[in-house]
Amino acid sequence: MKNFTFLINFLKTGTKALFIIGLSILSVSVMGQRVVQVPSGTELSSVILGDTLDNGDPVDPYTIYELERNGLYPVAKELNLHRILYLRAADGDGFLPFLYAQKDASNHYPKLINTKGDVVLKNIHLSNANGPDANPKWGGFRVGGTNTRVILKGCLFEYDKACSVQIRADSIKLYMENCVAAKTGNYAAYNGNGRLVDTRGYYVDTIVVKNTTVYYMQDRVLRNMGGEINYCEFDHVTVVNNQGMHGVFAFAKVHHAKLTNNLVINGEYGGDRLNDPEQTGPYPDNLHIYMVTMDTIFDDTQLEIHNNNFAFTPDLIEFFNSIDTIYKPMVLAPLVKSVLGADTANAYIEEVVDFNKMPGIPWDFLHAIYTNPQPDPMPNNWPDDIGIENVDAGYAHSYQSYSAAEGNKPLGDLKWFPEFWGVGENYASDAANTTVYPNPVKSVATFKFTIPKASNVSINIYNITGQNVASIDAGHMQKGENTFTWEVNKELPDGVYMFTVNYLNNVSSGKMVISK
Numbered sequence: 001m002k003n004f005t006f007l008i009n010f011l012k013t014g015t016k017a018l019f020i021i022g023l024s025i026l027s028v029s030v031m032g033q034r035v036v037q038v039p040s041g042t043e044l045s046s047v048i049l050g051d052t053l054d055n056g057d058p059v060d061p062y063t064i065y066e067l068e069r070n071g072l073y074p075v076a077k078e079l080n081l082h083r084i085l086y087l088r089a090a091d092g093d094g095f096l097p098f099l100y101a102q103k104d105a106s107n108h109y110p111k112l113i114n115t116k117g118d119v120v121l122k123n124i125h126l127s128n129a130n131g132p133d134a135n136p137k138w139g140g141f142r143v144g145g146t147n148t149r150v151i152l153k154g155c156l157f158e159y160d161k162a163c164s165v166q167i168r169a170d171s172i173k174l175y176m177e178n179c180v181a182a183k184t185g186n187y188a189a190y191n192g193n194g195r196l197v198d199t200r201g202y203y204v205d206t207i208v209v210k211n212t213t214v215y216y217m218q219d220r221v222l223r224n225m226g227g228e229i230n231y232c233e234f235d236h237v238t239v240v241n242n243q244g245m246h247g248v249f250a251f252a253k254v255h256h257a258k259l260t261n262n263l264v265i266n267g268e269y270g271g272d273r274l275n276d277p278e279q280t281g282p283y284p285d286n287l288h289i290y291m292v293t294m295d296t297i298f299d300d301t302q303l304e305i306h307n308n309n310f311a312f313t314p315d316l317i318e319f320f321n322s323i324d325t326i327y328k329p330m331v332l333a334p335l336v337k338s339v340l341g342a343d344t345a346n347a348y349i350e351e352v353v354d355f356n357k358m359p360g361i362p363w364d365f366l367h368a369i370y371t372n373p374q375p376d377p378m379p380n381n382w383p384d385d386i387g388i389e390n391v392d393a394g395y396a397h398s399y400q401s402y403s404a405a406e407g408n409k410p411l412g413d414l415k416w417f418p419e420f421w422g423v424g425e426n427y428a429s430d431a432a433n434t435t436v437y438p439n440p441v442k443s444v445a446t447f448k449f450t451i452p453k454a455s456n457v458s459i460n461i462y463n464i465t466g467q468n469v470a471s472i473d474a475g476h477m478q479k480g481e482n483t484f485t486w487e488v489n490k491e492l493p494d495g496v497y498m499f500t501v502n503y504l505n506n507v508s509s510g511k512m513v514i515s516k
Contacts (some may be wrong), residue, residue: 034060040071058083066090067097072496074102078110081117089123096125116145122153129159144168157181158388163195173206178415183382185218194218201226208233213393213413215240216382224252233258238393238412240358244268248291258304261405263412265311269361271320272327290333303339308348309401309411353399356392384439434501434508440515445486453479455503462498
């Protein structure tokens with residue numbers, strides 16, 4: 001088993017004097033570590049890339065940049081460093097700091113992160129929706145540099161045409177924990193993309209993903225093509241309504257792999273599509289598609305696959321059965337079974353569970369790609385009926401899956417189960433019952449929220465500088481779920497906004513993009 005000593009002693013210690021950068025950004029030394037506190041609304045790349053001495057060297061290559069809760073952070077130039085990039089959210093409640101691309105001087109949106117050094121992100125929300133154009137980048141978060149270490153804890157990743165994390169160099173070590181990733185891969189623009197982790201054919205030292213929830217991916221959770229992976233582990237990962245163009249976990253050339261305690265419901269809702277030219281891969285018959293694949297057996301190959309749940313909901317199976325060329329996908333590829341041998345029987349169960357709050361299958365999109373391959377317009381394959389901060393992949397204790405993991409714990413992402421998880425990190429939001437759709441908003445926004453009892457409700461809209469640009473009296477609302485429709489002021493410029501829903505001295509907040 002790999003040892004992750006790279007998680008500790010990661011940053012250099014040493015005391016630094018107070019240092020002031022522009023825009024009221026304060027640098028302080030906390031327990032020997034230099035921390036730069038960046039106010040909401042600050043263009044982030046100018047701060048980090050400009051944090052240098054007169055000779056161009058960084059003031060301190062081990063600086064932590066601390067971002068405000070509920071903060072909005074445009075990025076006008078990709079964060080490309082040859083030193084550590086360490087971003088973290090400030091302590092406290094509220095939404096995670098929200099990073100999004102802003103047009104540069106050439107009128108183009110940059111990638112958010114394309115760095116060549118080590119990366120640490122703690123409780124950060126990265127969105128590649130690219131502001132008002134809602135035109136996601138291809139590979140908006142890339143990590144490069146040989147032997148780079150990447151630590152991602154409590155983060156949210158959404159809206160990328162390619163993948164949430166793209167590896168672009170050899171010998172990288174990636175550790176992801178307590179994250180949520182969604183809405184990745186754009187069918188109309190890139191037919192086969194949309195992954196959680198993409199190795200791009202490089203040699204990878206380590207990939208470990210734990211306690212992470214994934215939904216609305218167009219392709220595989222792991223895509224490894226061409227390069228070798230020394231060690232790869234997915235443990236307590238929840239995958240829901242994943243299109244799965246070419247499978248779910250593509251280990252390919254892996255030496256040691258561990259797939260344990262995971263929950264995969266509709267992990268490949270696109271189905272096993274016979275005679276589809278897009279459905280090709282390193283399978284013995286090069287015809288069927290499988291959910292767990294590998295293409296090479298090494299002398300030291302080790303596979304540990306057990307205590308998982310791979311299931312499809314009855315409505316999706318009925319859909320598969322209604323089309324002659326679509327089949328319910330098989331789970332383990334023949335080569336995987338040959339390595340597991342008798343352990344294949346313990347690899348997974350099949351049990352459908354109902355989640356507390358997760359988005360459903362995008363049926364309009366699914367029907368369109370099989371009944372009308374070129375509809376105009378193409379329905380969205382990542383609908384916004386539930387925002388990424390508002391998911392809850394917990395399920396009832398009456399299911400077999402609730403105690404089917406090692407230690408009699410639930411299968412899947414444990415952070416949805418307080419009885420097993422404990423307090424944990426506040427990675428998401430204080431607005432579990434508040435959302436807005438569509439998002440991006442063109443002319444009319446519908447706010448949906450739940451209140452515990454009848455109350456007067458008001459809604460406030462704020463721009464990225466914190467200015468209140470609209471105050472709305474929604475009137476008296478009844479107990480339970482309510483909706484309120486607001487017509488966007490035509491004078492409001494396109495961009496990213498915060499909103500608050502106020503009731504009974506409580507405030508729930510959220511983000512939305514206005515694109516008229």
